[in-house]
Amino acid sequence: MTTAVAERQRGIGGAISDLFFARPQLVTFLLLTPPLLWIGVVYIGSLFALLLQSFYSLDDFSGLVVHEFTLSTYAQLFEASNAQIILRTVTMAALVTVASAIIAFPIAYYAARYARGWTKALFYLAVMMPLWSSYLVKVYAWKLILAKEGIITWFANELHLRWLLDGILALPVVGGPSLSFSYLGTFLVFVYIWLPYMILPTQAALERVPANFIEASADLGADPRQTFRTVIFPLALPGIVAGSIFTFSLTLGDYIIPQIVGNSRLMIGQAVYTLQGTAGNIPLAAAFTVVPMLIMAVYLWMAKRMGAFDVL
Amino acid sequence: MSFMSPAVRFQNVSRRFGSVRAVDNVSLDIEPGEFFALLGPSGSGKTTCLRLIAGFEQPDEGHIEIFGETADGVPPYRRNVNTVFQDYALFPHMTVGENVAYGLMIKGVGKAEREAKAKSALAMVKLAGYESRRTAQLSGGQRQRVALARALVNGPKVLLLDEPLGALDLKLREQMQEELKSLQTSLGITFVFVTHDQGEALSMANRVAIFNEGKIVQVGTPSDVYERPTSRFVADFVGSSNVLPPEFAAAHGGHAAWTSLRPEKIQIASQNALVPAACAHAKGIVTAISYQGAVTRITVATEKLALIASTPAGTDVRKGDSVSLIWPKSAMVAMGEGA
Numbered sequence: 202m203t204t205a206v207a208e209r210q211r212g213i214g215g216a217i218s219d220l221f222f223a224r225p226q227l228v229t230f231l232l233l234t235p236p237l238l239w240i241g242v243v244y245i246g247s248l249f250a251l252l253l254q255s256f257y258s259l260d261d262f263s264g265l266v267v268h269e270f271t272l273s274t275y276a277q278l279f280e281a282s283n284a285q286i287i288l289r290t291v292t293m294a295a296l297v298t299v300a301s302a303i304i305a306f307p308i309a310y311y312a313a314r315y316a317r318g319w320t321k322a323l324f325y326l327a328v329m330m331p332l333w334s335s336y337l338v339k340v341y342a343w344k345l346i347l348a349k350e351g352i353i354t355w356f357a358n359e360l361h362l363r364w365l366l367d368g369i370l371a372l373p374v375v376g377g378p379s380l381s382f383s384y385l386g387t388f389l390v391f392v393y394i395w396l397p398y399m400i401l402p403t404q405a406a407l408e409r410v411p412a413n414f415i416e417a418s419a420d421l422g423a424d425p426r427q428t429f430r431t432v433i434f435p436l437a438l439p440g441i442v443a444g445s446i447f448t449f450s451l452t453l454g455d456y457i458i459p460q461i462v463g464n465s466r467l468m469i470g471q472a473v474y475t476l477q478g479t480a481g482n483i484p485l486a487a488a489f490t491v492v493p494m495l496i497m498a499v500y501l502w503m504a505k506r507m508g509a510f511d512v513l
Numbered sequence: 514m515s516f517m518s519p520a521v522r523f524q525n526v527s528r529r530f531g532s533v534r535a536v537d538n539v540s541l542d543i544e545p546g547e548f549f550a551l552l553g554p555s556g557s558g559k560t561t562c563l564r565l566i567a568g569f570e571q572p573d574e575g576h577i578e579i580f581g582e583t584a585d586g587v588p589p590y591r592r593n594v595n596t597v598f599q600d601y602a603l604f605p606h607m608t609v610g611e612n613v614a615y616g617l618m619i620k621g622v623g624k625a626e627r628e629a630k631a632k633s634a635l636a637m638v639k640l641a642g643y644e645s646r647r648t649a650q651l652s653g654g655q656r657q658r659v660a661l662a663r664a665l666v667n668g669p670k671v672l673l674l675d676e677p678l679g680a681l682d683l684k685l686r687e688q689m690q691e692e693l694k695s696l697q698t699s700l701g702i703t704f705v706f707v708t709h710d711q712g713e714a715l716s717m718a719n720r721v722a723i724f725n726e727g728k729i730v731q732v733g734t735p736s737d738v739y740e741r742p743t744s745r746f747v748a749d750f751v752g753s754s755n756v757l758p759p760e761f762a763a764a765h766g767g768h769a770a771w772t773s774l775r776p777e778k779i780q781i782a783s784q785n786a787l788v789p790a791a792c793a794h795a796k797g798i799v800t801a802i803s804y805q806g807a808v809t810r811i812t813v814a815t816e817k818l819a820l821i822a823s824t825p826a827g828t829d830v831r832k833g834d835s836v837s838l839i840w841p842k843s844a845m846v847a848m849g850e851g852a
Contacts, residue, residue, distance in 0.1 A: 416569050417602035419589040421616035421667065435606045
């Protein structure tokens with residue numbers, strides 16, 4: 202008499218389970234096909250179409266797109282007014298990134314090293330809550346804060362610091378008639394809006410630095426400053442780089458913040474918006490769009506060469 | 514009078530975490546050049562003691578001296594003491610060579626000199642030529658050696674090892690035990706190591722402190738603590754032991770006190786075997802046999818209590834046999850109290 206080793210399979214569900222168990226690669230295939238189709242066709246495809254557009258040109262007289270390969274559209278990027286847009290945007294993105302990193306680090310460090318229990322929950326709440334409300338609402342709120350009749354001016358008056366505010370606004374380039382019409386205002390709003398994207402990856406990186414690395418460093422004679430420089434910062438760097446990818450690329454592409462808070466000088470995003478809309482110059486808009494992608498590619502390549510991803 | 518201050522001195526040291534007394538009024542002298550083991554179950558305070566020496570913790574009460582100098586309030590980076598961490602704590606963003614040279618780099622030793630020193634430190638732990646490897650490429654045993662080289666290259670006065678061999682497999686552990694011992698002998702540095710493995714403590718250390726619930730329950734040489742445990746806890750924790758109640762011990766020629774009797778001191782004989790004059794005996798029935806390779810542990814239920822005898826493998830005793838247990842009266846060690 203023999204006893205069956207295998208339990209009898211139960212219905213169609215059981216059969217499917219058995220099939221998946223025997224062929225794990227089938228599961229992978231089924232799971233990956235929809236997202237790959239989405240990314241491959243919709244995302245990469247449209248990116249490719251964009252790239253293609255940037256090699257066409259606009260006929261100045263007819264205002265029609267000439268579907269012939271040319272580099273003349275890219276050459277237009279180097280004309281003074283366009284080059285200034287690029288330079289202005291890249292400078293803004295770089296400054297926003299540096300400022301975000303400097304502000305984010307202590308917050309991330311506190312959250313990773315010291316916050317426990319409810320302080321940790323409070324940290325996540327404080328960092329994430331701004332992300333729950335509408336971006337437009339936040340930007341308009343800032344416009345009110347920074348306006349000439351706004352709370353900052355009011356505070357400056359109350360504290361008899363109006364001379365300081367006026368002095369800052371009188372600065373060349375960054376100043377303006379009021380904070381809401383100056384580069385300084387644009388910068389402040391950018392830093393505020395993108396800060397969570399810098400804090401979270403930095404905190405995640407710091408979270409992964411075991412406490413005993415810090416003890417080992419101290420044990421080997423390093424004071425806290427040396428430990429920070431030689432152990433904590435290098436290990437947090439991949440997180441800071443990840444955060445800077447967000448702050449840098451988001452600033453490069455944004456066209457709403459400089460539209461609402463700032464002077465009338467264009468950033469790349471605004472240029473793309475106007476060129477593809479009212480101007481109907483799709484090729485130049487596409488060429489402008491390629492610029493941030495190239496900058497990010499160069500940036501990532503440099504970060505990799507500096508060893509920012511070695512510890513990942 | 515020649516006077517040499519101890520390498521490490523604990524004077525009534527306590528360290529609390531919340532309401533838990535992790536270290537409770539510990540006093541201890543560790544002599545220069547000793548290979549000293551802190552032995553105890555997990556949570557007994559041994560690791561906290563090590564961290565107190567390293568400076569990662571400060572005592573709530575009492576004082577610690579390292580080579581006669583007070584360690585009160587001295588941060589870890591100003592102590593001439595280095596630690597080999599349990600999970601090694603090698604820096605993943607540095608090569609093996611950079612890890613070993615780290616302490617020297619911090620002290621401002623020039624690049625050429627520290628590279629040379631790191632190289633010879635790695636050679637000392639038999640990892641010559643591994644300088645440019647990344648730590649992720651190393652096996653557990655190799656990481657252990659790197660951690661050792663990284664600590665020793667600084668020339669510490671005391672080397673602290675936190676469960677140094679805990680993560681290694683048996684063969685490697687035995688090999689590293691030998692190497693650590695010979696390294697300690699040749700360098701002459703005071704080694705203090707924490708372990709929960711009594712075999713490791715007995716085989717490596719000159720002296721052992723046994724911890725229980727934040728207190729030191731016994732300090733002595735390995736043979737002291739093994740042969741003459743002063744408490745049931747030590748008798749039980751260091752090796753296994755039969756603990757005889759006072760009445761039983763007295764009835765078999767011992768003192769009327771809680772008494773330790775090591776299983777390997779008990780011989781198994783047939784019920785009518787002659788008992789030598791200096792020996793005690795008890796009759797009983799074999800209730801369990803546990804084969805353990807080199808030895809076999811045999812549990813015998815006597816009239817009063819069950820005793821465990823450990824005999825060389827290959828005895829022909831079977832479960833249910835009536836046997837006589839014979840042991841030298843001198844093997845019964847009376848302990849201080851019942852605790």
